[in-house]
Amino acid sequence: MPEFDRIDLMNYAMYGNDFDPQWDEIRAFLKTNVSAQKELEEIKRTVPSPHLGKKRRENPLANDPRESNGGSGAGQEPRHPSSDPSDKSWWQKILGE
Numbered sequence: 001m002p003e004f005d006r007i008d009l010m011n012y013a014m015y016g017n018d019f020d021p022q023w024d025e026i027r028a029f030l031k032t033n034v035s036a037q038k039e040l041e042e043i044k045r046t047v048p049s050p051h052l053g054k055k056r057r058e059n060p061l062a063n064d065p066r067e068s069n070g071g072s073g074a075g076q077e078p079r080h081p082s083s084d085p086s087d088k089s090w091w092q093k094i095l096g097e
Contacts, residue, residue, distance in 0.1 A: 002029070004026055004036065006043075009026075009036060010047065013040060013044050013047060014047065
């Protein structure tokens with residue numbers, strides 16, 4: 001039976017599962033080696049799981065349109081700021097707004 005080091009155990013903790021046959025050897029090693037089991041538990045406690053995903057920002061930017069809830073808030077620009085054609089921006093002139 002091959003010996004596995006801490007990096008192998010860390011890879012198993014991060015990416016391994018109980019169903020994929022590519023992890024069969026390391027699972028068999030863990031069943032027979034108590035110190036490796038303890039080390040794996042330590043790794044699982046200290047290393048964050050990649051399956052949890054990224055945390056969302058707690059303070060999203062107020063002017064980010066993706067984070068907007070659609071309500072009217074302070075600092076939002078009106079859709080058509082003025083009706084004077086000379087004050088239109090270049091893209092409004094092109095689009096004919």
